[in-house]
Amino acid sequence: MNPTFLPFGDRAVLINFPQEIDETINQQVILLSQKIEDQHWPEIETLIPAYCSLTVCFHFRKTTYAKMKEKIADLISQIETESVTSFNRIVKVPVCYGGRYGPDLEEISQQKELSESEIIRLHTGQDFRVYMLGFLPGFAYMGKLPEALQVSRKQTPRLKVAAGSVGLAGFQTGIYPSEAPGGWQIIGRTPLELFSPEKETPFLFQPGDLVRFYAIEEADFRSWE
Amino acid sequence: MSYPFIQLTFLKSGLFTTIQDPGRRHLGGFGVPAGGWLDEKSALQANWLAGNHPYTPLLEITIQGPKIRFSGSVQIAITGADISPKLNEQPVPRYQTIRVSQGDVLSFGRLNQGCRAYLAIRGKWKVEKELGSYSLLFRGKIQPTQRGFINNNSQILIESKPSIQQRNIEPKDQLVINNPQTIRVLPGPEFDWFSREEIGQFFSYHYQLSTDSNRMGCRLEGHPLTRDSGVELISSGVIPGTVQIVNNGQPVILLADAQTTGGYPRFVNVMSEDMDKVAQLKPGDKLRFQLVPLVK
Numbered sequence: 334m335n336p337t338f339l340p341f342g343d344r345a346v347l348i349n350f351p352q353e354i355d356e357t358i359n360q361q362v363i364l365l366s367q368k369i370e371d372q373h374w375p376e377i378e379t380l381i382p383a384y385c386s387l388t389v390c391f392h393f394r395k396t397t398y399a400k401m402k403e404k405i406a407d408l409i410s411q412i413e414t415e416s417v418t419s420f421n422r423i424v425k426v427p428v429c430y431g432g433r434y435g436p437d438l439e440e441i442s443q444q445k446e447l448s449e450s451e452i453i454r455l456h457t458g459q460d461f462r463v464y465m466l467g468f469l470p471g472f473a474y475m476g477k478l479p480e481a482l483q484v485s486r487k488q489t490p491r492l493k494v495a496a497g498s499v500g501l502a503g504f505q506t507g508i509y510p511s512e513a514p515g516g517w518q519i520i521g522r523t524p525l526e527l528f529s530p531e532k533e534t535p536f537l538f539q540p541g542d543l544v545r546f547y548a549i550e551e552a553d554f555r556s557w558e
Numbered sequence: 559m560s561y562p563f564i565q566l567t568f569l570k571s572g573l574f575t576t577i578q579d580p581g582r583r584h585l586g587g588f589g590v591p592a593g594g595w596l597d598e599k600s601a602l603q604a605n606w607l608a609g610n611h612p613y614t615p616l617l618e619i620t621i622q623g624p625k626i627r628f629s630g631s632v633q634i635a636i637t638g639a640d641i642s643p644k645l646n647e648q649p650v651p652r653y654q655t656i657r658v659s660q661g662d663v664l665s666f667g668r669l670n671q672g673c674r675a676y677l678a679i680r681g682k683w684k685v686e687k688e689l690g691s692y693s694l695l696f697r698g699k700i701q702p703t704q705r706g707f708i709n710n711n712s713q714i715l716i717e718s719k720p721s722i723q724q725r726n727i728e729p730k731d732q733l734v735i736n737n738p739q740t741i742r743v744l745p746g747p748e749f750d751w752f753s754r755e756e757i758g759q760f761f762s763y764h765y766q767l768s769t770d771s772n773r774m775g776c777r778l779e780g781h782p783l784t785r786d787s788g789v790e791l792i793s794s795g796v797i798p799g800t801v802q803i804v805n806n807g808q809p810v811i812l813l814a815d816a817q818t819t820g821g822y823p824r825f826v827n828v829m830s831e832d833m834d835k836v837a838q839l840k841p842g843d844k845l846r847f848q849l850v851p852l853v854k
Contacts, residue, residue, distance in 0.1 A: 340852050341747055341795075341797070341800075341824070342746070342797065342799055342827025342830070343744060343830050343853075344830050345795075353792075354792060378584065379584050379585065379592075381587050383793055383795055385792055386794040388586070388794065388795025393830045397853070398852060465793070466587060467818050467819030467820075469698045469817070470590040470591075470697050471589060471590075511698050513697070513698025513699050514699065515698075528697070530688045539588075
Protein backbone atom coordinates (compact mmCIF):
# COMPACT_ATOMS: atom_id res chain seq x y z
CA MET A 334 0.00 0.00 0.00
CA ASN A 335 1.70 3.15 -1.15
CA PRO A 336 -0.85 5.95 -1.53
CA THR A 337 -0.24 9.68 -2.01
CA PHE A 338 -1.23 12.24 0.63
CA LEU A 339 -2.74 15.59 -0.32
CA PRO A 340 -3.93 18.44 1.92
CA PHE A 341 -7.68 18.92 1.55
CA GLY A 342 -8.40 22.30 3.14
CA ASP A 343 -7.53 22.77 6.80
CA ARG A 344 -9.69 19.92 8.09
CA ALA A 345 -9.03 16.89 5.89
CA VAL A 346 -6.35 14.66 4.43
CA LEU A 347 -6.96 13.19 1.00
CA ILE A 348 -5.30 9.82 0.46
CA ASN A 349 -5.14 8.97 -3.23
CA PHE A 350 -4.55 5.43 -4.48
CA PRO A 351 -3.82 4.77 -8.19
CA GLN A 352 -6.68 6.59 -9.93
CA GLU A 353 -8.51 3.63 -11.44
CA ILE A 354 -11.77 1.87 -10.78
CA ASP A 355 -10.48 -1.51 -9.74
CA GLU A 356 -11.58 -4.03 -7.11
CA THR A 357 -8.14 -4.56 -5.63
CA ILE A 358 -7.48 -0.83 -5.26
CA ASN A 359 -10.94 -0.26 -3.77
CA GLN A 360 -10.35 -3.12 -1.34
CA GLN A 361 -7.22 -1.33 -0.12
CA VAL A 362 -9.18 1.90 0.37
CA ILE A 363 -11.76 0.08 2.47
CA LEU A 364 -9.09 -1.75 4.46
CA LEU A 365 -7.28 1.47 5.31
CA SER A 366 -10.56 3.12 6.23
CA GLN A 367 -11.39 0.26 8.62
CA LYS A 368 -7.90 0.29 10.14
CA ILE A 369 -8.17 4.03 10.85
CA GLU A 370 -11.65 3.57 12.28
CA ASP A 371 -10.35 0.79 14.57
CA GLN A 372 -7.89 3.26 16.13
CA HIS A 373 -10.74 5.39 17.54
CA TRP A 374 -8.59 8.52 17.22
CA PRO A 375 -10.61 11.26 18.91
CA GLU A 376 -9.52 13.94 16.45
CA ILE A 377 -11.18 12.16 13.50
CA GLU A 378 -14.57 13.49 12.42
CA THR A 379 -15.41 11.19 9.55
CA LEU A 380 -13.90 8.93 6.90
CA ILE A 381 -15.13 8.94 3.31
CA PRO A 382 -13.85 5.91 1.41
CA ALA A 383 -14.47 6.29 -2.35
CA TYR A 384 -13.50 4.33 -5.50
CA CYS A 385 -9.76 4.94 -5.21
CA SER A 386 -9.38 7.58 -2.49
CA LEU A 387 -9.98 8.03 1.21
CA THR A 388 -10.90 11.39 2.71
CA VAL A 389 -10.03 11.68 6.39
CA CYS A 390 -11.80 14.64 8.05
CA PHE A 391 -10.41 15.83 11.35
CA HIS A 392 -11.31 18.45 13.97
CA PHE A 393 -9.38 21.49 12.76
CA ARG A 394 -9.02 22.86 16.27
CA LYS A 395 -7.55 19.60 17.63
CA THR A 396 -4.84 18.68 15.11
CA THR A 397 -3.17 19.63 11.84
CA TYR A 398 -2.73 18.14 8.39
CA ALA A 399 0.94 17.34 9.02
CA LYS A 400 0.23 15.47 12.26
CA MET A 401 -2.63 13.50 10.76
CA LYS A 402 -0.58 12.58 7.73
CA GLU A 403 2.25 11.28 9.88
CA LYS A 404 -0.09 9.22 12.04
CA ILE A 405 -1.77 7.62 9.03
CA ALA A 406 1.56 6.95 7.27
CA ASP A 407 2.72 5.14 10.42
CA LEU A 408 -0.41 3.05 10.45
CA ILE A 409 0.02 2.15 6.77
CA SER A 410 3.56 0.95 7.40
CA GLN A 411 2.17 -1.50 9.97
CA ILE A 412 -0.54 -2.78 7.64
CA GLU A 413 1.99 -3.85 5.05
CA THR A 414 3.51 -6.39 7.41
CA GLU A 415 0.15 -7.96 8.22
CA SER A 416 -1.51 -10.57 6.12
CA VAL A 417 -4.52 -9.04 4.46
CA THR A 418 -7.65 -11.11 4.25
CA SER A 419 -10.78 -9.64 2.80
CA PHE A 420 -14.31 -10.54 3.69
CA ASN A 421 -17.21 -9.31 1.65
CA ARG A 422 -20.83 -9.73 2.67
CA ILE A 423 -23.33 -10.82 0.06
CA VAL A 424 -26.56 -8.80 0.03
CA LYS A 425 -29.49 -10.12 -2.00
CA VAL A 426 -31.77 -7.47 -3.46
CA PRO A 427 -35.18 -8.23 -4.98
CA VAL A 428 -36.12 -6.00 -7.92
CA CYS A 429 -39.34 -5.61 -9.86
CA TYR A 430 -38.01 -4.75 -13.32
CA GLY A 431 -39.68 -2.66 -16.03
CA GLY A 432 -43.22 -1.35 -16.27
CA ARG A 433 -44.18 1.48 -13.97
CA TYR A 434 -41.27 0.70 -11.65
CA GLY A 435 -38.63 0.75 -14.40
CA PRO A 436 -39.70 3.49 -16.81
CA ASP A 437 -36.41 3.53 -18.75
CA LEU A 438 -36.11 -0.21 -19.35
CA GLU A 439 -37.97 -0.13 -22.66
CA GLU A 440 -35.85 2.69 -24.08
CA ILE A 441 -32.60 1.01 -23.03
CA SER A 442 -33.83 -2.20 -24.63
CA GLN A 443 -34.31 -0.37 -27.95
CA GLN A 444 -31.09 1.60 -27.69
CA LYS A 445 -29.01 -1.48 -26.87
CA GLU A 446 -30.96 -3.81 -29.18
CA LEU A 447 -31.42 -6.26 -26.35
CA SER A 448 -34.71 -7.70 -25.13
CA GLU A 449 -35.92 -6.57 -21.71
CA SER A 450 -35.50 -10.08 -20.37
CA GLU A 451 -31.91 -10.15 -21.66
CA ILE A 452 -31.20 -6.90 -19.77
CA ILE A 453 -32.72 -8.37 -16.61
CA ARG A 454 -30.67 -11.53 -17.11
CA LEU A 455 -27.48 -9.47 -17.32
CA HIS A 456 -28.38 -7.33 -14.30
CA THR A 457 -29.18 -10.38 -12.14
CA GLY A 458 -26.40 -12.53 -13.57
CA GLN A 459 -23.39 -11.30 -11.60
CA ASP A 460 -22.52 -9.91 -8.18
CA PHE A 461 -21.85 -6.18 -8.13
CA ARG A 462 -19.40 -4.67 -5.73
CA VAL A 463 -20.35 -1.69 -3.55
CA TYR A 464 -17.41 0.57 -4.31
CA MET A 465 -18.59 3.44 -2.16
CA LEU A 466 -21.55 5.27 -0.67
CA GLY A 467 -22.36 8.86 -1.55
CA PHE A 468 -24.81 11.20 -3.30
CA LEU A 469 -27.61 10.45 -0.77
CA PRO A 470 -27.58 8.79 2.68
CA GLY A 471 -27.28 5.06 1.99
CA PHE A 472 -26.79 5.39 -1.81
CA ALA A 473 -24.37 2.67 -2.95
CA TYR A 474 -22.33 3.01 -6.14
CA MET A 475 -22.07 -0.53 -7.51
CA GLY A 476 -20.23 -1.94 -10.50
CA LYS A 477 -18.93 -2.68 -12.88
CA LEU A 478 -21.76 -3.24 -15.32
CA PRO A 479 -21.09 -5.34 -18.39
CA GLU A 480 -20.58 -3.26 -21.55
CA ALA A 481 -24.07 -4.17 -22.78
CA LEU A 482 -25.71 -2.41 -19.83
CA GLN A 483 -23.64 0.77 -19.90
CA VAL A 484 -25.80 3.77 -20.72
CA SER A 485 -25.29 7.48 -20.16
CA ARG A 486 -27.32 9.48 -17.65
CA LYS A 487 -30.60 11.02 -18.79
CA GLN A 488 -30.23 14.28 -20.75
CA THR A 489 -32.68 15.99 -18.41
CA PRO A 490 -32.62 14.64 -14.87
CA ARG A 491 -35.99 13.73 -13.32
CA LEU A 492 -37.19 16.09 -10.61
CA LYS A 493 -38.45 13.11 -8.65
CA VAL A 494 -37.14 9.56 -8.57
CA ALA A 495 -38.98 7.23 -6.17
CA ALA A 496 -37.27 5.58 -3.22
CA GLY A 497 -36.06 2.08 -4.12
CA SER A 498 -35.53 2.91 -7.82
CA VAL A 499 -32.72 0.87 -9.38
CA GLY A 500 -30.72 2.84 -11.91
CA LEU A 501 -27.88 2.61 -14.41
CA ALA A 502 -25.26 5.30 -15.15
CA GLY A 503 -22.14 4.51 -17.14
CA PHE A 504 -20.42 1.48 -15.65
CA GLN A 505 -22.38 1.90 -12.40
CA THR A 506 -25.66 0.65 -11.00
CA GLY A 507 -27.27 2.10 -7.89
CA ILE A 508 -30.48 2.34 -5.87
CA TYR A 509 -32.16 5.54 -4.63
CA PRO A 510 -32.62 5.12 -0.86
CA SER A 511 -35.10 8.00 -0.69
CA GLU A 512 -37.08 10.12 -3.11
CA ALA A 513 -34.78 12.61 -4.80
CA PRO A 514 -34.13 14.35 -8.10
CA GLY A 515 -31.75 12.37 -10.31
CA GLY A 516 -30.46 11.48 -13.75
CA TRP A 517 -29.87 7.73 -13.58
CA GLN A 518 -31.74 5.49 -16.06
CA ILE A 519 -34.34 3.63 -14.00
CA ILE A 520 -34.90 -0.05 -14.82
CA GLY A 521 -36.74 -1.31 -11.75
CA ARG A 522 -37.54 -0.87 -8.09
CA THR A 523 -36.76 -2.77 -4.90
CA PRO A 524 -39.19 -3.02 -1.98
CA LEU A 525 -36.24 -3.09 0.48
CA GLU A 526 -35.53 -0.12 2.72
CA LEU A 527 -31.95 1.03 2.13
CA PHE A 528 -31.86 3.78 4.70
CA SER A 529 -33.81 3.78 7.97
CA PRO A 530 -32.35 6.40 10.32
CA GLU A 531 -34.41 5.15 13.27
CA LYS A 532 -32.96 1.62 13.16
CA GLU A 533 -29.87 0.44 14.96
CA THR A 534 -28.32 -0.43 11.59
CA PRO A 535 -29.59 2.44 9.45
CA PHE A 536 -27.85 1.39 6.22
CA LEU A 537 -28.48 -1.75 4.15
CA PHE A 538 -25.13 -1.47 2.37
CA GLN A 539 -21.55 -0.85 3.36
CA PRO A 540 -18.49 -0.40 1.15
CA GLY A 541 -17.11 -3.75 -0.06
CA ASP A 542 -20.45 -5.58 -0.06
CA LEU A 543 -21.33 -7.82 -2.99
CA VAL A 544 -24.85 -7.23 -4.23
CA ARG A 545 -26.87 -9.93 -5.98
CA PHE A 546 -30.05 -8.71 -7.69
CA TYR A 547 -32.94 -11.06 -8.39
CA ALA A 548 -36.19 -10.44 -10.23
CA ILE A 549 -39.57 -10.43 -8.54
CA GLU A 550 -43.10 -9.98 -9.87
CA GLU A 551 -45.19 -6.88 -9.29
CA ALA A 552 -47.52 -8.84 -6.97
CA ASP A 553 -44.50 -9.82 -4.81
CA PHE A 554 -43.33 -6.23 -4.79
CA ARG A 555 -46.70 -4.99 -3.54
CA SER A 556 -47.02 -7.60 -0.80
CA TRP A 557 -43.38 -7.30 0.35
CA GLU A 558 -43.02 -6.94 4.10
CA MET B 559 -38.35 19.31 39.87
CA SER B 560 -40.09 20.28 36.67
CA TYR B 561 -40.85 23.65 35.14
CA PRO B 562 -43.74 24.78 32.95
CA PHE B 563 -43.82 23.73 29.31
CA ILE B 564 -43.88 26.46 26.72
CA GLN B 565 -45.44 25.82 23.34
CA LEU B 566 -44.28 27.62 20.21
CA THR B 567 -46.94 27.81 17.51
CA PHE B 568 -45.77 28.80 14.04
CA LEU B 569 -48.31 31.15 12.48
CA LYS B 570 -45.92 31.45 9.52
CA SER B 571 -42.94 29.23 8.75
CA GLY B 572 -40.73 31.85 7.09
CA LEU B 573 -38.82 31.13 3.88
CA PHE B 574 -36.69 28.27 5.18
CA THR B 575 -36.62 27.69 8.91
CA THR B 576 -34.96 24.61 10.38
CA ILE B 577 -33.91 23.15 13.71
CA GLN B 578 -30.12 22.92 13.95
CA ASP B 579 -27.33 21.88 16.31
CA PRO B 580 -23.69 20.99 15.56
CA GLY B 581 -24.85 18.30 13.12
CA ARG B 582 -23.68 14.76 12.50
CA ARG B 583 -20.22 14.66 11.03
CA HIS B 584 -19.44 11.00 11.69
CA LEU B 585 -21.43 9.34 8.88
CA GLY B 586 -19.78 10.81 5.78
CA GLY B 587 -18.77 7.33 4.62
CA PHE B 588 -22.46 6.38 4.34
CA GLY B 589 -23.38 9.40 2.25
CA VAL B 590 -24.93 11.30 5.16
CA PRO B 591 -24.35 15.08 4.96
CA ALA B 592 -22.79 16.74 8.01
CA GLY B 593 -25.78 19.04 8.53
CA GLY B 594 -25.78 21.47 11.41
CA TRP B 595 -25.89 25.24 11.80
CA LEU B 596 -24.10 27.12 9.02
CA ASP B 597 -22.93 30.12 11.06
CA GLU B 598 -21.44 28.46 14.12
CA LYS B 599 -20.39 31.64 15.90
CA SER B 600 -23.85 33.22 15.74
CA ALA B 601 -25.51 29.95 16.81
CA LEU B 602 -23.24 29.55 19.85
CA GLN B 603 -23.77 33.19 20.80
CA ALA B 604 -27.56 32.75 20.68
CA ASN B 605 -27.49 29.73 22.98
CA TRP B 606 -25.12 31.52 25.36
CA LEU B 607 -27.44 34.54 25.55
CA ALA B 608 -30.34 32.20 26.35
CA GLY B 609 -28.30 30.47 29.05
CA ASN B 610 -28.45 27.16 27.18
CA HIS B 611 -25.85 24.44 26.72
CA PRO B 612 -23.96 25.28 23.48
CA TYR B 613 -25.38 22.24 21.70
CA THR B 614 -29.04 22.89 22.55
CA PRO B 615 -31.08 22.86 19.34
CA LEU B 616 -32.11 26.24 17.97
CA LEU B 617 -33.80 27.72 14.92
CA GLU B 618 -31.91 28.76 11.80
CA ILE B 619 -33.94 31.39 9.98
CA THR B 620 -33.22 32.24 6.34
CA ILE B 621 -33.90 35.64 4.68
CA GLN B 622 -37.60 35.79 5.69
CA GLY B 623 -38.43 35.08 9.30
CA PRO B 624 -41.25 33.02 10.81
CA LYS B 625 -44.11 34.29 12.98
CA ILE B 626 -44.24 32.51 16.33
CA ARG B 627 -46.71 32.66 19.22
CA PHE B 628 -45.46 31.74 22.69
CA SER B 629 -47.79 30.02 25.16
CA GLY B 630 -45.90 31.19 28.21
CA SER B 631 -43.11 33.27 29.65
CA VAL B 632 -39.61 32.34 28.46
CA GLN B 633 -36.23 33.90 27.66
CA ILE B 634 -35.02 34.01 24.06
CA ALA B 635 -32.15 35.50 22.03
CA ILE B 636 -31.65 36.40 18.37
CA THR B 637 -28.26 36.65 16.64
CA GLY B 638 -26.80 36.54 13.13
CA ALA B 639 -28.55 38.20 10.20
CA ASP B 640 -30.61 41.31 10.95
CA ILE B 641 -34.14 40.43 9.80
CA SER B 642 -35.81 43.24 11.82
CA PRO B 643 -37.17 41.10 14.69
CA LYS B 644 -40.35 42.35 16.35
CA LEU B 645 -42.25 41.36 19.46
CA ASN B 646 -45.96 42.16 19.19
CA GLU B 647 -45.05 44.39 16.22
CA GLN B 648 -42.51 46.44 18.24
CA PRO B 649 -38.82 46.19 17.28
CA VAL B 650 -36.72 44.09 19.68
CA PRO B 651 -32.94 44.12 19.97
CA ARG B 652 -30.69 41.35 18.70
CA TYR B 653 -27.68 40.11 20.66
CA GLN B 654 -29.28 40.21 24.10
CA THR B 655 -31.44 38.05 26.35
CA ILE B 656 -35.08 38.99 25.86
CA ARG B 657 -38.09 37.97 27.95
CA VAL B 658 -41.28 37.05 26.12
CA SER B 659 -44.62 36.57 27.90
CA GLN B 660 -47.69 34.42 27.43
CA GLY B 661 -49.40 35.15 24.10
CA ASP B 662 -46.54 37.24 22.71
CA VAL B 663 -45.93 37.00 18.99
CA LEU B 664 -42.42 37.16 17.57
CA SER B 665 -42.16 38.14 13.92
CA PHE B 666 -39.57 39.42 11.50
CA GLY B 667 -39.47 42.10 8.85
CA ARG B 668 -37.01 43.43 6.34
CA LEU B 669 -33.64 41.75 5.86
CA ASN B 670 -31.06 44.46 6.57
CA GLN B 671 -27.88 42.41 6.57
CA GLY B 672 -26.69 38.81 6.42
CA CYS B 673 -28.70 35.79 5.34
CA ARG B 674 -29.30 33.58 8.40
CA ALA B 675 -30.52 34.51 11.87
CA TYR B 676 -30.48 32.23 14.91
CA LEU B 677 -33.22 32.07 17.52
CA ALA B 678 -32.36 30.38 20.80
CA ILE B 679 -35.01 29.66 23.42
CA ARG B 680 -34.08 28.93 27.00
CA GLY B 681 -35.02 25.43 28.15
CA LYS B 682 -35.10 21.79 27.20
CA TRP B 683 -36.47 21.25 23.70
CA LYS B 684 -38.86 18.33 23.37
CA VAL B 685 -37.64 17.33 19.93
CA GLU B 686 -36.06 14.08 18.79
CA LYS B 687 -32.63 13.31 17.46
CA GLU B 688 -32.04 11.55 14.18
CA LEU B 689 -28.68 9.79 13.75
CA GLY B 690 -27.25 11.61 16.75
CA SER B 691 -28.36 15.15 15.92
CA TYR B 692 -31.43 17.39 16.12
CA SER B 693 -30.52 18.99 12.79
CA LEU B 694 -32.72 18.52 9.77
CA LEU B 695 -31.44 15.39 7.99
CA PHE B 696 -31.13 16.22 4.30
CA ARG B 697 -31.79 13.13 2.19
CA GLY B 698 -32.23 14.36 -1.36
CA LYS B 699 -35.44 16.31 -1.06
CA ILE B 700 -37.01 18.27 1.78
CA GLN B 701 -40.32 16.77 2.86
CA PRO B 702 -42.46 19.53 4.45
CA THR B 703 -43.44 17.22 7.30
CA GLN B 704 -39.97 15.90 8.05
CA ARG B 705 -38.37 16.27 11.46
CA GLY B 706 -36.41 19.49 11.92
CA PHE B 707 -38.24 21.41 9.17
CA ILE B 708 -40.62 24.17 10.17
CA ASN B 709 -43.88 24.36 8.22
CA ASN B 710 -47.00 26.50 8.72
CA ASN B 711 -48.47 23.99 11.19
CA SER B 712 -45.36 23.31 13.24
CA GLN B 713 -45.36 23.40 17.02
CA ILE B 714 -42.40 23.00 19.35
CA LEU B 715 -42.62 22.17 23.03
CA ILE B 716 -39.93 23.44 25.38
CA GLU B 717 -39.59 22.72 29.09
CA SER B 718 -38.65 26.07 30.62
CA LYS B 719 -35.88 26.63 33.14
CA PRO B 720 -35.34 29.22 35.90
CA SER B 721 -34.52 32.65 34.48
CA ILE B 722 -31.00 33.94 34.08
CA GLN B 723 -29.71 37.49 34.36
CA GLN B 724 -29.89 39.36 31.07
CA ARG B 725 -26.79 38.85 28.91
CA ASN B 726 -25.46 41.00 26.06
CA ILE B 727 -22.93 40.68 23.29
CA GLU B 728 -20.82 43.75 22.54
CA PRO B 729 -21.21 45.32 19.08
CA LYS B 730 -17.59 44.43 18.24
CA ASP B 731 -18.44 40.70 18.58
CA GLN B 732 -21.64 40.92 16.54
CA LEU B 733 -22.05 39.99 12.88
CA VAL B 734 -20.23 42.31 10.47
CA ILE B 735 -20.94 42.09 6.76
CA ASN B 736 -18.60 43.51 4.15
CA ASN B 737 -19.54 43.79 0.52
CA PRO B 738 -17.62 42.38 -1.17
CA GLN B 739 -16.75 39.85 1.50
CA THR B 740 -13.23 38.37 1.37
CA ILE B 741 -13.14 34.59 1.80
CA ARG B 742 -9.80 32.91 2.53
CA VAL B 743 -9.13 29.62 0.75
CA LEU B 744 -6.44 26.94 0.59
CA PRO B 745 -5.46 25.10 -2.60
CA GLY B 746 -7.64 22.03 -3.15
CA PRO B 747 -6.62 18.58 -4.41
CA GLU B 748 -7.20 19.51 -8.09
CA PHE B 749 -5.82 23.06 -7.85
CA ASP B 750 -3.14 22.37 -10.45
CA TRP B 751 -5.65 21.14 -13.02
CA PHE B 752 -6.01 24.86 -13.83
CA SER B 753 -3.43 27.06 -15.51
CA ARG B 754 -1.62 29.90 -13.74
CA GLU B 755 -3.58 32.37 -15.87
CA GLU B 756 -6.93 30.89 -14.88
CA ILE B 757 -5.93 30.80 -11.23
CA GLY B 758 -4.86 34.44 -11.46
CA GLN B 759 -8.25 35.38 -12.92
CA PHE B 760 -10.11 33.50 -10.18
CA PHE B 761 -8.42 35.54 -7.48
CA SER B 762 -8.68 38.91 -9.22
CA TYR B 763 -12.42 38.91 -10.02
CA HIS B 764 -15.45 39.22 -7.80
CA TYR B 765 -18.08 36.50 -7.75
CA GLN B 766 -21.73 36.94 -6.96
CA LEU B 767 -23.97 34.54 -5.05
CA SER B 768 -26.67 33.12 -7.32
CA THR B 769 -30.34 32.77 -6.33
CA ASP B 770 -30.27 28.96 -6.54
CA SER B 771 -28.03 28.71 -3.50
CA ASN B 772 -29.22 26.77 -0.46
CA ARG B 773 -27.88 24.76 2.48
CA MET B 774 -26.22 22.33 0.05
CA GLY B 775 -24.09 24.95 -1.59
CA CYS B 776 -23.46 28.53 -2.64
CA ARG B 777 -23.58 28.72 -6.42
CA LEU B 778 -21.46 31.57 -7.72
CA GLU B 779 -21.55 33.61 -10.89
CA GLY B 780 -18.57 35.39 -12.35
CA HIS B 781 -15.51 34.68 -14.47
CA PRO B 782 -15.82 31.03 -15.62
CA LEU B 783 -12.73 28.89 -15.21
CA THR B 784 -11.61 26.70 -18.09
CA ARG B 785 -9.05 23.93 -17.99
CA ASP B 786 -7.04 22.33 -20.76
CA SER B 787 -6.97 18.75 -19.61
CA GLY B 788 -10.04 16.65 -20.31
CA VAL B 789 -9.22 14.32 -17.42
CA GLU B 790 -12.31 13.36 -15.43
CA LEU B 791 -12.13 13.00 -11.70
CA ILE B 792 -13.20 9.60 -10.38
CA SER B 793 -15.82 10.34 -7.68
CA SER B 794 -14.11 11.15 -4.42
CA GLY B 795 -14.90 12.74 -1.06
CA VAL B 796 -16.04 16.34 -0.69
CA ILE B 797 -16.52 18.31 2.53
CA PRO B 798 -18.25 21.51 3.58
CA GLY B 799 -16.03 24.34 2.32
CA THR B 800 -14.90 22.51 -0.81
CA VAL B 801 -15.10 24.79 -3.86
CA GLN B 802 -15.90 22.69 -6.92
CA ILE B 803 -15.68 24.00 -10.46
CA VAL B 804 -18.77 22.63 -12.21
CA ASN B 805 -19.23 22.04 -15.94
CA ASN B 806 -20.06 25.64 -16.87
CA GLY B 807 -16.81 26.72 -15.19
CA GLN B 808 -18.53 28.41 -12.24
CA PRO B 809 -17.50 27.74 -8.65
CA VAL B 810 -19.81 26.19 -6.06
CA ILE B 811 -18.97 26.40 -2.35
CA LEU B 812 -20.29 23.26 -0.67
CA LEU B 813 -22.11 23.75 2.63
CA ALA B 814 -23.28 21.47 5.45
CA ASP B 815 -26.08 19.70 3.57
CA ALA B 816 -23.96 18.92 0.50
CA GLN B 817 -23.46 15.35 -0.66
CA THR B 818 -20.33 13.59 0.59
CA THR B 819 -18.78 12.59 -2.75
CA GLY B 820 -18.47 14.32 -6.09
CA GLY B 821 -16.82 14.21 -9.47
CA TYR B 822 -16.01 17.88 -10.12
CA PRO B 823 -12.49 19.22 -9.56
CA ARG B 824 -11.98 20.40 -5.99
CA PHE B 825 -10.22 23.64 -6.85
CA VAL B 826 -9.87 25.30 -3.44
CA ASN B 827 -11.20 24.87 0.11
CA VAL B 828 -12.56 27.65 2.29
CA MET B 829 -10.71 28.01 5.60
CA SER B 830 -12.87 26.55 8.36
CA GLU B 831 -12.79 29.86 10.24
CA ASP B 832 -14.31 31.67 7.25
CA MET B 833 -17.29 29.33 6.84
CA ASP B 834 -19.40 31.52 9.14
CA LYS B 835 -18.90 34.42 6.71
CA VAL B 836 -19.95 32.23 3.77
CA ALA B 837 -23.11 31.28 5.69
CA GLN B 838 -24.13 34.94 5.84
CA LEU B 839 -23.89 35.59 2.08
CA LYS B 840 -27.27 36.09 0.48
CA PRO B 841 -28.14 35.89 -3.21
CA GLY B 842 -26.71 38.92 -5.01
CA ASP B 843 -23.89 39.50 -2.49
CA LYS B 844 -20.38 39.82 -3.86
CA LEU B 845 -17.27 38.05 -2.64
CA ARG B 846 -13.67 37.65 -3.60
CA PHE B 847 -11.32 34.81 -2.77
CA GLN B 848 -7.92 35.19 -1.17
CA LEU B 849 -5.37 32.38 -1.35
CA VAL B 850 -3.58 31.53 1.89
CA PRO B 851 -0.94 28.85 2.47
CA LEU B 852 -1.63 25.83 4.68
CA VAL B 853 -0.18 26.25 8.16
CA LYS B 854 1.38 22.90 8.94
